């Protein structure tokens with residue numbers, strides 16, 4: 254069925270569009286984006302949806318999720334993760350390799366494609382491990398992994414501590430054009446740490462993770478990238494000095510890219526006070542100064558991407574002593590509704606800037622052809638967002654199978670009302686198709 | 687004093703008001719007398735059950751709480767176990783819910799993880815008393831230290847108190863800092879740079895790495911116990927170096943005021959934090975701390991049990 258999205262505010266930065274337009278979808282592709290598309294040009298059976306007063310974007314792309322399948326289907330599955338994604342306006346996600354078993358060979362890459370297709374809601378692309386079993390010792394079969402269609406390589410959850418191994422991984426992956434996504438953490442500096450090292454960790458008597466643990470690895474990886482000439486993307490930047498290191502590298506012409514996550518532009522270490530395990534995340538929530546630096550990095554384009562680092566954890570992994578609690582929080586359902594007040598309303602970013610960081614740039618970095626754009630002939634992945642809608646986060650209304658978020662009870666600004674994937678309406682006003 | 691006690695739990699000194707701290711100290715004063723009697727027992731907690739829930743080995747604090755509860759005629763259950771909820775299968779909260787189901791009134795918990803008592807306080811109804819959580823707080827130790835200082839110096843406000851040792855890992859240091867600064871003392875912390883937690887000066891204390899500076903002019907010196915297990919970790923200096931630089935011996939005592947009080951939360955590593963002549967010397971109030979510990983803990987048991995009764 255063809256779909257006409259009528260009268261919405263279309264934000265399509267790949268094509269310099271930021272105004273009221275109609276979007277016509279034919280089959281699984283974008284047919285046309287224009288003002289007042291005439292009824293005569295539209296097929297009889299086209300479904301017209303009034304988007305007046307709403308925002309229309311290319312479907313969002315999340316470069317960093319943990320979907321827990323296989324191994325922890327009690328925490329998330331391709332199906333439940335897809336529902337959370339649709340509710341957040343995401344039509345494509347990359348899922349990280351730290352499942353059980355690890356996505357570290359061709360067969361596992363194929364498994365992700367075939368199993369996620371059964372959920373059949375969004376596009377799910379696997380990230381494969383850099384090293385076998387995420388052990389940081391032996392490179393995976395990168396050539397075959399690339400052939401099977403992995404979109405990136407990452408040991409995320411852990412760094413590749415051995416610089417020599419990362420160097421060779423970068424050199425080898427370069428032949429196949431695969432970017433390496435780096436989780437920057439010096440494990441010796443962060444050992445046993447459970448939150449940001451600073452005043453709050455001092456007060457609470459919790460072992461701190463110094464910001465330096467992230468910064469030195471960002472700097473190391475930038476240099477390894479320069480040495481190898483490969484593509485490197487830095488995951489979840491949280492510290493001010495990391496933003497500065499990337500800014501300097503870009504000034505020097507190094508084509509490194511990086512992402513941050515909503516929690517790093519809106520929460521500080523203060524969220525941990527009271528030993529709130531839902532605020533335990535890695536890298537840890539930092540200070541007000543870091544939040545400001547992250548926003549500045551987003552505003553001036555040093556930070557290319559906003560990803561969620563969606564990390565579902567069961568209640569048993571969170572409802573324990575802070576030291577023993579798992580790190581991570583879910584994020585797919587909230588990212589856009591947090592960016593709206595924190596970045597758009599506070600004038601850090603314009604809508605086009607935001608959609609660049611949530612759709613255009615991810616598509617570019619992981620080379621997703623026909624995505625992140627509403628140009629004629631692109632894949633018909635579209636999100637419609639009501640920026641004025643307000644709702645409150647409630648555990649029982651969370652789509653993700655896990656409820657680990659410090660946002661419970663918090664008012665959200667803006668809601669996705671419609672998500673179209675491949676020309677099909679997959680989510681509309683709270684209902685999935 | 688008009689203030690009345692309204693807390694079900696005693697989790698920390700950070701959240702207590704000055705008046706609440708004063709109330710505990712006053713209450714402890716009246717309980718101290720009971721321990722001097724030939725028959726050291728009052729019926730205050732008769733029919734109430736107190737659980738000593740210790741996830742870390744401790745003889746001193748456990749015995750002190752146990753005696754406090756016994757002298758108030760409570761029924762007592764001891765549970766000694768291991769900290770790791772990961773290896774046990776049952777979580778801390780499960781265990782706590784089970785204890786709650788047995789209809790106990792007060793749970794005294796010691797745990798190696800900072801924050802563990804809060805997890806209990808928010809999920810079960812008995813009163814929770816923190817007997818030391820990780821590196822976070824040890825509120826009754828802080829209170830008994832302050833009580834002991836006050837007995838000797840008659841006031842806290844304006845006193846110079848130096849805390850010397852492994853500040854980073856010390857729950858005793860944190861509770862002392864909160865309590866003493868609330869009551870107007872000037873606190874200095876001193877220890878090796880590797881064992882000094884970041885931004886601690888924001889708690890309103892002075893930081894020095896020079897032990898002489900910490901000793902000079904101090905009205906009270908509280909020597910922390912070092913954990914010898916930490917030896918060999920990168921942050922801990924070799925023991926002999928530590929003891930030479932930060933241990934208190936007769937030589938360093940020459941810088942001290944004539945009426946200084948020497949305190950230690952015990953048990954002492956003799957020859958490391960304190961040489962025997964200092965530990966057993968005339969300035970030492972270490973054994974008085976032990977005696978006062980019982981009175982302070984009786985006061986805390988009394989105050990939280992009163993709240994329980996009013997709620998029910």
Ligand SMILES: [Zn+2]
Pocket residue numbers: 409410411436488489535536
């Ligand atoms: Zn990561």
